[in-house]
Amino acid sequence: MPDTAREFIDRYGGLLASSTLDTIVAVSITAVLAYLIGTILAVALRVTAPGSLRPQAVLNSVMSWIINMGRSVPFVILMVLLIPVSRAVLSTTIGLKGSIVPLTIGAAPFVARLVESSFGEIPPGRVEAALAFGASTWQVIWHVYLRESLPSLVRGLAITMITLVGYQAIMGAFGGGGLGDIAVRYGYHRYKGDVMLVAVVILVVLVQLIQSTADLIARRIDKR
Numbered sequence: 001m002p003d004t005a006r007e008f009i010d011r012y013g014g015l016l017a018s019s020t021l022d023t024i025v026a027v028s029i030t031a032v033l034a035y036l037i038g039t040i041l042a043v044a045l046r047v048t049a050p051g052s053l054r055p056q057a058v059l060n061s062v063m064s065w066i067i068n069m070g071r072s073v074p075f076v077i078l079m080v081l082l083i084p085v086s087r088a089v090l091s092t093t094i095g096l097k098g099s100i101v102p103l104t105i106g107a108a109p110f111v112a113r114l115v116e117s118s119f120g121e122i123p124p125g126r127v128e129a130a131l132a133f134g135a136s137t138w139q140v141i142w143h144v145y146l147r148e149s150l151p152s153l154v155r156g157l158a159i160t161m162i163t164l165v166g167y168q169a170i171m172g173a174f175g176g177g178g179l180g181d182i183a184v185r186y187g188y189h190r191y192k193g194d195v196m197l198v199a200v201v202i203l204v205v206l207v208q209l210i211q212s213t214a215d216l217i218a219r220r221i222d223k224r
Contacts (some may be wrong), residue, residue, distance in 0.1 A: 039112075041063065070106075081132070102171065107164055181194070
């Protein structure tokens with residue numbers, strides 16, 4: 001028989017709350033790291049593209065190939081491949097701490113393509129106008145590419161965080177902690193369907209909050 005609401009909260013409430021916090025912390029940290037790495041890669045791709053500010057065809061092709069390779073590896077396989085890296089960098093491969101390296105590296109190539117796409121939405125005339133007024137490469141990057149695409153970058157951050165919520169849930173099934181761990185260890189293995197259902201509902205609510213917040217911020221800063 002399913003537990004009553006009070007029994008369920010007494011038994012699993014604290015566990016679900018701590019696991020939700022673990023998921024939020026893991027997603028927040030890795031989203032910042034992945035977006036930082038991905039944005040640097042996207043800027044390098046845009047600047048070195050043919051006909052751009054500093055064309056470097058070979059370098060651009062190599063970076064593009066590396067990013068595509070990173071995006072093509074399934075996350076579960078990437079997670080296993082990065083076990084030695086996680087152990088070397090953070091001295092662990094389990095729990096919240098152990099999830100940072102695979103989540104960051106798994107999301108960074110995805111972010112690079114998102115940010116590159118955001119840069120592509122900027123009319124070429126704005127870059128040409130900035131160069132005509134004597135702007136340097138770094139000024140074009142900061143004042144045109146990054147500032148002009150800020151609303152799109154915010155929406156891209158939301159997509160990244162939502163993707164990381166899914167990745168973190170996958171890691172939870174392999175000892176990465178968070179709500180995925182609770183859903184599998186307590187819900188699936190112990191045949192507690194109510195625990196699994198609540199974990200899934202919390203994940204859905206997190207995704208909705210991330211998307212709604214990003215949409216609100218993007219509308220506020222979009223001056224077009």
